[in-house]
Amino acid sequence: MDKALEKFGNDVAIAFSGAEDVALIEYAKLTGRPFRVFSLDTGRLNPETYQFFDAVEKHYGIHIEYMFPDAVEVQALVRNKGLFSFYEDGHQECCRVRKVRPLRRALKGLQAWITGQRKDQSPGTRSEIPVVQVDPVFEGMEGGIESLVKWNPVANVEGRDIWNFLPAMDVPVNSLHLKGYISIGCEPCTRPILPGQHEREGRWWWEDAKAKECGLHKGNMKEEGVHLHGNGNGNGNGASLSNGSTIVADIFNSQNLVSLSRAGIENLAKLESRKEPWLVVLYAPWCQFCQAMEGSYIELAEKLKESRVKVGKFRADGDQKGFAKQELQLGSFPTILFFPKHSLKPIKYPSDKRDVDSLMAFVNALR
Numbered sequence: 001m002d003k004a005l006e007k008f009g010n011d012v013a014i015a016f017s018g019a020e021d022v023a024l025i026e027y028a029k030l031t032g033r034p035f036r037v038f039s040l041d042t043g044r045l046n047p048e049t050y051q052f053f054d055a056v057e058k059h060y061g062i063h064i065e066y067m068f069p070d071a072v073e074v075q076a077l078v079r080n081k082g083l084f085s086f087y088e089d090g091h092q093e094c095c096r097v098r099k100v101r102p103l104r105r106a107l108k109g110l111q112a113w114i115t116g117q118r119k120d121q122s123p124g125t126r127s128e129i130p131v132v133q134v135d136p137v138f139e140g141m142e143g144g145i146e147s148l149v150k151w152n153p154v155a156n157v158e159g160r161d162i163w164n165f166l167p168a169m170d171v172p173v174n175s176l177h178l179k180g181y182i183s184i185g186c187e188p189c190t191r192p193i194l195p196g197q198h199e200r201e202g203r204w205w206w207e208d209a210k211a212k213e214c215g216l217h218k219g220n221m222k223e224e225g226v227h228l229h230g231n232g233n234g235n236g237n238g239a240s241l242s243n244g245s246t247i248v249a250d251i252f253n254s255q256n257l258v259s260l261s262r263a264g265i266e267n268l269a270k271l272e273s274r275k276e277p278w279l280v281v282l283y284a285p286w287c288q289f290c291q292a293m294e295g296s297y298i299e300l301a302e303k304l305k306e307s308r309v310k311v312g313k314f315r316a317d318g319d320q321k322g323f324a325k326q327e328l329q330l331g332s333f334p335t336i337l338f339f340p341k342h343s344l345k346p347i348k349y350p351s352d353k354r355d356v357d358s359l360m361a362f363v364n365a366l367r
Contacts, residue, residue: 020116143355
């Protein structure tokens, strides 16, 4: 961690929410180096968690950089599905709006981030995390694949060592810990654990015990059992497992984006003269690189909504993959195509950089 603070300076920040993270803040202070701390405020945290944040700021004399979800997206989610839809259809969609997208915005201003992940914290998803890695999902300030370094300094530290460290250093802790809460998230999705239960059993207790992640560490999730090569049914809102269950909600959801059907994109591709040029992403909702560029693509659609460029998406996995490979230049996910106004053949975006500025430069060069 000291190396991270030294190497990246002000372009690295500690992601803060719980006990492991305040231990990292304590260590960062002991190094004597300047450090930054950011946290995600979902709007649904316990009052005790907000009091904890305040105590940490005062104890260390720092200002935590809070990241908030987009109010319009939260409003749309609640209006369409209610306040507690995650109890029925899973927590991924709510977490994506309230946590993943704000995190993506935070990380785009960094070269590296520091997390409090431990291997024994969630054996089903975190047992193989390294101390240092290239983030497999999110992008940093330079944009594109492999543009962000992720440090997990306590990956090999056991939970009991963290809990011995905290009182020894007399640092603030969340008062919920004294009430049986170990792993703490949003209030509706967190409960105390019973003696003998693993700490992660207090999170999303109504779901599969092997998938206790909210999307912040999506790269931990293994894709075993997912139809990655087009033998799924390609319908609905999720990726199909071999047992037929659905684990991934659809992505690129925005009122500024047109969702194209097979017939819709076939018609678009056949037009020799279009009223407006189109930008279309060929995607699969389970693809981590598609998920990583979701925020950028939605922001781009927002920027282009007053222009004469239509922005769309076409889900190209499952039964549609063969068609997309043969007719739409699909090589890997995501593939981004620009359909010019007066040209039959679409132009394929050639870069791995999928930040807003890079995508906008591509559009502006062709429209």
